[in-house]
Amino acid sequence: MPALLPAAAHCDGPERDGQDGTTRTPTRGSMDEQQTTITQVHDLRQAIRDGIASGAINARNDAPTIREFYRVSAEITDEEIDAAHVAELHSEFAPVLLLTLGGTVHVQSDQFDDEDAIADAARQLSEIGGEPVTVERVPDRQRQEGDFVAVRMPEGTYEAHDHDLVARFGIEVGTYRQRSAAEAAA
Incomplete structure (x- = not known):
């Protein structure tokens, strides 16, 4: 600590x-x-x-x-x-945006603007997966298995296993779906 x-x-x-x-x-x-x-x-x-x-x-x-x-x-x-x-x-205007999947932190962006943070997250996911991806917002009611939940968090660095911190301090700000470049072109 x-x-x-x-x-x-x-x-x-x-x-x-x-x-x-x-x-x-x-x-x-x-x-x-x-x-x-x-x-x-x-x-x-x-x-x-x-x-x-x-x-x-x-x-x-x-x-x-x-x-x-x-x-x-x-x-x-x-x-x-x-x-x-x-x-x-606890604030929806917190400076860190996390993309979580099943409660596990996958990427963190320190971009304050949501649009910039999602673009940064897509870049990180592309690097992790080795192929270009896009991340698109979908209505929360259309959330499916495999969709990311965007969570605003207080300043800091978060690890994949920080479920308790995300549950305690995070505020959900949207649902995002990852699509490969081929899926986006179709």
Whole structure:
């Protein structure tokens, strides 16, 4: 599991110490001393949002890690931490598009625009299969065995076996059918 960044890594810049007008940059120790325990879910969600923006939080973090990193009070359950984590990462506008087949990740595109991501996925599938293919959108109600499900995911790298992460954080954005160049020409 990727490590969370230390709290000091999120300093906005130098602070005035208020005594002689000089500036200082907080050290990890001084930030830790000032950090308080999070006791409210809305404060936790804000901390997670900030962590996502800074790159400290991603889909691979779990409740115990988040609890320790943000000093979350025992009043907030692991289930509430998980719910806040999922809520903040779950978005149809997430930056990664995966094509999954039977729950298995086949290709990943970091293109934000869906059209560009599908073109990138078709290129990757062509390289994998050794022949040119096209990937065409089909209505979800016409989904057949062998069709890809496009899923938007939070930033990160995903492997074929990341079923749980896809189920937890992914948002389906369409169904796509792969066709060989010969099938497309017919």
